[in-house]
Amino acid sequence: MAGPLKDIRVLDFGMAAVGPLATTYLGLLGADVIKVEQPSGDIVRRPSGPTMQGMGITFIANNYTKRGVCLDLKNDAEREIACKLVATADVTLDNFRSGDIMERLGIGYEVQRKVNPQIIYLQASAFGNRGPWKGMLSHEWMTQAAGGYTSLNGKQDGEPEFLRGTANLDWNAAMLNCVGLLAALYVRRKTGRGMKIETSQLHATALAGLTRYAEYFSTENVPERIGSSRPNIVPDQAFPTALGEISVSAIHNGVWARLCEALGLPELITDTRFVTNTERVKNRDILIPLLEAIFKKKAAWQWEEILKAHGVPCAQYRRDKPRSHYVKEHPQTQANQMIESIETPWGPCSVSTAHWRFSRDTTSIVRPAPKLGEHQEEILQELGVTQDPARVSAA
Amino acid sequence: MALALAGITVVDISQGVPGSLCSMMLGDLGAKVTKIEPPGGDWLRTIGPFTNGESDLFIRLNRNKKGVCVNLKENASQDIVQRLVTGADVFIEGYTAGVTERLGLTYDNLSKHNRGLIYCSISGYGSQGPLAEIPATELDLQTFVGKFRHLGTPNEPPLRVGFDIISSNAAWAACQGILAALYSRELTGEGQRVETSLLDAAVAIMQWTIASETTPDEWRSRPISGYTEAPDHGFQCKDANFLMDWGNQNESWQILCTTLDAAHIGTDPRFDGWFKRLNNRAELAEELQPFLAKWSFEDLQQLVQGMGGTIVRMNTADTLFDSPQVEALGMLKELDHPVAGAYTTIDVPWLCSEEMAALSPVPAPSLGEHTGEVLKNFAYNDDQIAQLVRAGVVGGGR
Numbered sequence: 001m002a003g004p005l006k007d008i009r010v011l012d013f014g015m016a017a018v019g020p021l022a023t024t025y026l027g028l029l030g031a032d033v034i035k036v037e038q039p040s041g042d043i044v045r046r047p048s049g050p051t052m053q054g055m056g057i058t059f060i061a062n063n064y065t066k067r068g069v070c071l072d073l074k075n076d077a078e079r080e081i082a083c084k085l086v087a088t089a090d091v092t093l094d095n096f097r098s099g100d101i102m103e104r105l106g107i108g109y110e111v112q113r114k115v116n117p118q119i120i121y122l123q124a125s126a127f128g129n130r131g132p133w134k135g136m137l138s139h140e141w142m143t144q145a146a147g148g149y150t151s152l153n154g155k156q157d158g159e160p161e162f163l164r165g166t167a168n169l170d171w172n173a174a175m176l177n178c179v180g181l182l183a184a185l186y187v188r189r190k191t192g193r194g195m196k197i198e199t200s201q202l203h204a205t206a207l208a209g210l211t212r213y214a215e216y217f218s219t220e221n222v223p224e225r226i227g228s229s230r231p232n233i234v235p236d237q238a239f240p241t242a243l244g245e246i247s248v249s250a251i252h253n254g255v256w257a258r259l260c261e262a263l264g265l266p267e268l269i270t271d272t273r274f275v276t277n278t279e280r281v282k283n284r285d286i287l288i289p290l291l292e293a294i295f296k297k298k299a300a301w302q303w304e305e306i307l308k309a310h311g312v313p314c315a316q317y318r319r320d321k322p323r324s325h326y327v328k329e330h331p332q333t334q335a336n337q338m339i340e341s342i343e344t345p346w347g348p349c350s351v352s353t354a355h356w357r358f359s360r361d362t363t364s365i366v367r368p369a370p371k372l373g374e375h376q377e378e379i380l381q382e383l384g385v386t387q388d389p390a391r392v393s394a395a
Numbered sequence: 396m397a398l399a400l401a402g403i404t405v406v407d408i409s410q411g412v413p414g415s416l417c418s419m420m421l422g423d424l425g426a427k428v429t430k431i432e433p434p435g436g437d438w439l440r441t442i443g444p445f446t447n448g449e450s451d452l453f454i455r456l457n458r459n460k461k462g463v464c465v466n467l468k469e470n471a472s473q474d475i476v477q478r479l480v481t482g483a484d485v486f487i488e489g490y491t492a493g494v495t496e497r498l499g500l501t502y503d504n505l506s507k508h509n510r511g512l513i514y515c516s517i518s519g520y521g522s523q524g525p526l527a528e529i530p531a532t533e534l535d536l537q538t539f540v541g542k543f544r545h546l547g548t549p550n551e552p553p554l555r556v557g558f559d560i561i562s563s564n565a566a567w568a569a570c571q572g573i574l575a576a577l578y579s580r581e582l583t584g585e586g587q588r589v590e591t592s593l594l595d596a597a598v599a600i601m602q603w604t605i606a607s608e609t610t611p612d613e614w615r616s617r618p619i620s621g622y623t624e625a626p627d628h629g630f631q632c633k634d635a636n637f638l639m640d641w642g643n644q645n646e647s648w649q650i651l652c653t654t655l656d657a658a659h660i661g662t663d664p665r666f667d668g669w670f671k672r673l674n675n676r677a678e679l680a681e682e683l684q685p686f687l688a689k690w691s692f693e694d695l696q697q698l699v700q701g702m703g704g705t706i707v708r709m710n711t712a713d714t715l716f717d718s719p720q721v722e723a724l725g726m727l728k729e730l731d732h733p734v735a736g737a738y739t740t741i742d743v744p745w746l747c748s749e750e751m752a753a754l755s756p757v758p759a760p761s762l763g764e765h766t767g768e769v770l771k772n773f774a775y776n777d778d779q780i781a782q783l784v785r786a787g788v789v790g791g792g793r
Contacts (some may be wrong), residue, residue: 136700210416223557350610
């Protein structure tokens with residue numbers, strides 16, 4: 001059986017990550033996703049950062065499952081073609097800096113709705129469509145700063161830190177955009193009504209931070225950054241061992257008791273100073289040195305065996321090979337088929353597969369990211385329109 | 396008109412962040428959620444800070460749910476869960492592999508009398524493989540996928556990402572899986588099992604990193620493993636750490652540098668163009684530092700935004716949530732909890748032209764607050780309920 005969205009067509013006017021990833025997820029669920037690019041192409045096609053044969057890996061990694069057309073939306077005839085495509089689509093999406101851009105291009109929600117009353121249109125800006133930050137261009141690191149993501153990263157008493165060389169918040173926003181689109185598709189299935197959805201990366205970031213911002217909302221204390229630890233669960237941090245470090249999280253009393261047994265310190269279970277998480281938080285400065293002394297006695301890999309045997313959540317800090325190779329080659333990601341090497345026009349590329357496994361529906365990567373305008377002819381033919389060949393900007 | 400999931404009922408037996416956030420979001424989309432907690436309660440209830448004894452975290456993540464307290468380790472509990480699930484559309488569990496078998500709450504068991512059931516598993520590492528039975532937390536998954544390699548300094552203790560970014564995304568992933576399965580059910584009439592995990596979410600959000608680190612043939616940028624670089628604290632002015640950018644508008648960039656009395660930096664080839672400024676940010680920050688030191692963030696903001704650039708403070712909770720932007724977007728909502736009182740939380744992330752989602756003001760339940768009410772709805776009478784309470788199978792009420 002094919003993916004649940006096999007009859008759904010998606011037009012992706014997005015670029016970079018926040019927009020395109022959301023539609024890639026719909027593609028994994030079986031939707032026919034068409035990436036509509038301007039003649040200049042998605043900005044992340046540019047050969048900056050890691051590349052394959054001159055193509056930005058960001059583009060290759062963010063756009064699989066899609067077909068590609070190239071339309072100059074500033075040209076009346078080509079915008080007309082885009083509108084014809086909208087008429088055949090179920091979902092459209094863009095992540096321009098604000099909703100004004102599609103309006104200005106003459107293909108905003110009202111125009112789309114005129115050609116397709118049931119259309120679901122998602123506009124995903126960085127900072128929303130109101131307020132003093134509206135319209136500012138953004139990227140992952142801007143969002144890390146604006147959303148307070150950096151404020152919780154760093155040493156105690158140190159300065160806030162960006163995550164260097166990785167991006168999380170583009171993905172977080174894309175994940176929430178995908179939730180919104182799936183909910184809207186469900187609504188439309190039930191009621192026949194499409195809708196416009198506006199989101200911002202700022203809002204998505206704040207929501208992902210709710211578990212830490214709860215403290216601020218209730219106490220007005222700005223949540224602290226404390227190295228590998230956190231203010232409200234003890235212990236939940238890295239411990240140095242005789243060789244390497246290990247993360248240990250006693251998230252509740254059941255785990256705490258198992259941890260005490262595993263460390264050979266059963267007397268701590270009933271020690272009134274540590275008997276609840278609240279007490280452990282209060283007596284952190286007594287407890288942590290006690291635990292540190294024990295962890296120093298064995299290597300991280302030995303502790304990992306012992307703790308796992310006792311059902312205590314833990315993980316070794318591994319630095320013995322590049323991190324992505326470790327994750328990609330790990331029997332755990334392999335057993336669950338979480339990463340797949342796909343053939344692309346630019347060579348094989350390792351990408352994450354669908355992040356869900358269904359018992360009835362299938363999810364699959366039906367094709368790699370498209371070359372610019374790769375499916376121009378095919379898609380225009382489906383539409384029954386011809387395009388002035390002189391204006392075909394496709395590569 | 397109604398919310399997206401009006402008429403959908405959800406039974407959630409998970410504990411902790413991912414399941415709670417997922418069923419909260421389903422609730423905001425209009426589903427009726429029943430949360431089943433063990434006699435000690437979801438462990439989130441024990442995590443501070445507390446207001447009048449209520450966990451500030453728990454009450455935010457469990458709004459709008461009915462609370463039933465059931466000891467799933469008691470055999471008699473199986474019948475209760477079976478009955479609840481027979482009338483439900485969605486079931487959520489967050490155990491490691493093998494536990495639902497021991498509890499008698501597998502997909503096969505629960506779907507026997509409910510072919511339309513959507514059974515969602517949110518585990519730590521997925522249902523297959525050597526780690527399937529190993530419990531996992533946010534920090535473990537951050538460690539496993541190497542998040543610490545993007546922060547801190549080599550040879551110093553590792554740092555964590557402060558957000559529960561993997562747990563949150565596991566919640567979004569579970570919502571997607573459930574919504575896709577609900578959509579599929581509209582087409583086929585059949586439910587199914589859908590599983591995701593913290594590891595699935597962690598791999599999904601490091602997609603770019605994995606692709607970039609394992610497959611490139613050429614590098615034109617800062618290395619992916621930022622771990623070998625110095626920590627990045629942004630630019631610093633008199634009163635804030637911040638980031639600024641102009642895309643490729645070199646002219647504005649040069650005007651700014653001139654305004655800052657640093658015209659030579661504006662023409663420095665190391666910082667010529669967007670990618671160069673991004674990739675050589677550490678050097679740029681160092682060079683600009685003396686010229687930024689006397690500026691206030693507010694003045695800089697006016698200057699940079701006025702020239703069409705982007706400038707953002709490295710916000711902390713207070714500067715973010717007190718910002719005019721958060722106010723303009725209406726991101727925060729004030730709700731009420733019967734014990735904790737008025738509390739602030741974050742609104743749903745979608746602004747829709749049709750009714751789809753709304754922050755429900757119904758407060759999080761106390762442990763077992765609705766045990767009696769829910770059991771009565773599923774044909775248990777008062778005597779039977781009293782008996783179940785005495786036998787320690789269920790707990791109820793304050």
